[in-house]
Amino acid sequence: MGGHSRTFQFNACFVAIFFFIHLLLHFSTVESGNNGGFSVKLIRKKLARKSSYSRRLMDSTVQSTSTAYLGHYLMELSIGTPPKTMYGIADTGSDLIWTQCVPCHNCYKQLNPMFDPQGSSTYSSISCESEECHNILDTTLCSSDNDQCNYTYAYASASITQGVLAHEKFTFTSTTTMSMGKPISLQGIVFGCGHSNTGGFNDHEMGIIGLGKGPASLISQLGSLFGISKRFSQCLVPFNTDINVHSMMSFGNGSEVLGDGVxxxxxxxxxxxxxxxxxxxxxxxxxxxxxxxxxxxxxxxxxxxxxxxxxxxxxxxxxxxxxxxxxxxxxxxxxxxxxxxxxxxxxxxxxxxxxxxxxxxxxxxxxxxxxxxxxxxxxxxxxxxxxxxxxxxxxxxxxxxxxxxxxxxxxxxxxxxxxxxxxxxxxxxxxx
The missing domain is CATH 2.40.70.10 (Acid Proteases)
Incomplete structure (x- = not known):
């Protein structure tokens, strides 16, 4: 599923049905800069101050649930205001966060409603003239009126998402005492609003949540925008586990893997x-x-x-x-x-x-x-x-x-x- 240009080449005779025709292997033409020990290009200066909100986030364990479905793991989070639930493929092999958006000109079928940016009061498209448009991905393209930052993100399986880069509010759960277990909303995360998405996706998958190390990934953005520690943990349930059984993904402080047997x-x-x-x-x-x-x-x-x-x-x-x-x-x-x-x-x-x-x-x-x-x-x-x-x-x-x-x-x-x-x-x- 990932966006990466490494040159690992796979045997074309890989035909066993249980690896699914929709398997998306991780090597595309997308390249990104590094973050934190890996130099991030994306810096939102207005959030750099250690406000009480920023301190709260640095002490927070941001969490999300994940479930198994047809060989992939669907991570749950909410986008926009009012928040709309998204189930995206949790993907440590790519960076971009994207979801199918209205209007969808060339999209695959999904069970849940597509995200409608016009229905969210916190949605804002990224200007083509902005630094983010040119630094967070290297496959962006200005729209004809230079108003919007269009993107193309390709995967080795020939799956492609195309759309508009935008800022939006993402909402997660939290286990911190300070937040009293209430959801934590993070405004200004960059994501792809996909208006043309093709490939072997199934109808439960509403997009992909990139968990790689590049500047567009969720991990890098949590670190660079909000000061949250650049670490996360996942516990994936076995293949064919009931989709109603979920496990947790944790981000930031509190996500460390500790104890006996580590x-x-x-x-x-x-x-x-x-x-x-x-x-x-x-x-x-x-x-x-x-x-x-x-x-x-x-x-x-x-x-x-x-x-x-x-x-x-x-x-x-x-x-x-x-x-x-x-x-x-x-x-x-x-x-x-x-x-x-x-x-x-x-x-x-x-x-x-x-x-x-x-x-x-x-x-x-x-x-x-x-x-x-x-x-x-x-x-x-x-x-x-x-x-x-x-x-x-x-x-x-x-x-x-x-x-x-x-x-x-x-x-x-x-x-x-x-x-x-x-x-x-x-x-x-x-x-x-």
């Missing part, structure tokens, strides 16, 4: 990084008792930042060689015959549900630099259809890969841009 790995900034992805280093993978290094070479050298953590991509995507070795080891250690006569499943490693539950599967450990993350059946296998469980991995011809949201479920994961680490804590996210 492991952390450093974020990696690359020289050609446009600041969006959360790059980390995967050293290898253990299947049962067998350790498989990331690179099967005599040198054993591993490039820093060879994976990035992406809540918007369902499967974990591994370089071809590592993928082949992991799948071969899984086949060796699971005392069952895989499904080989179902063309809908493609080449994925799949088993009958009743047999795999009875036999069980080996534990996989993802060995990140400084952090061993254990993956069980819940994070490894997903059901593309009744009676079938398939391994939630796929392959790429690139040297790097993606740590997808299947593997992230049932972990409290903290992204701390100030300390430049990602932390993992095992947790039943359905009971968070």
């Amino acid at each position: 492991v952390s790995t450093p974020l990696v900034t690359k020289s050609d990084d446009d600041s969006t992805p959360y790059f980390v280093t995967l050293l290898g993978i253990t299947v049962g008792d067998t350790y498989l290094p990331f690179n099967n070479t005599s040198s054993g050298t591993v490039e820093k930042g060879n994976m990035f953590i992406d809540s918007g991509t369902p499967p974990t995507i591994l370089p071809q060689d590592l993928y082949d070795r992991v799948v071969a080891e899984m086949r060796n250690q699971i005392a069952l015959r895989p499904i080989e006569d179902d063309h809908d499943l493609g080449s994925q490693l799949c088993y009958r549900t009743d047999t795999i539950v009875a036999v069980g599967v080996p534990v996989i450990i993802a060995h990140f630099e400084g952090a061993d993350v254990q993956l069980t059946t819940t994070q490894l296998f997903v059901p593309p259809k009744d009676g079938v469980q398939c391994l939630g991995l796929t392959n790429t011809s690139s040297d790097g890969g993606i740590y997808g949201n299947f593997a992230q479920s049932n972990y409290l994961i903290g992204f701390d841009l100030d300390r430049e680490i990602v932390s993992f804590k095992p947790m039943d996210c359905t009971k968070q």
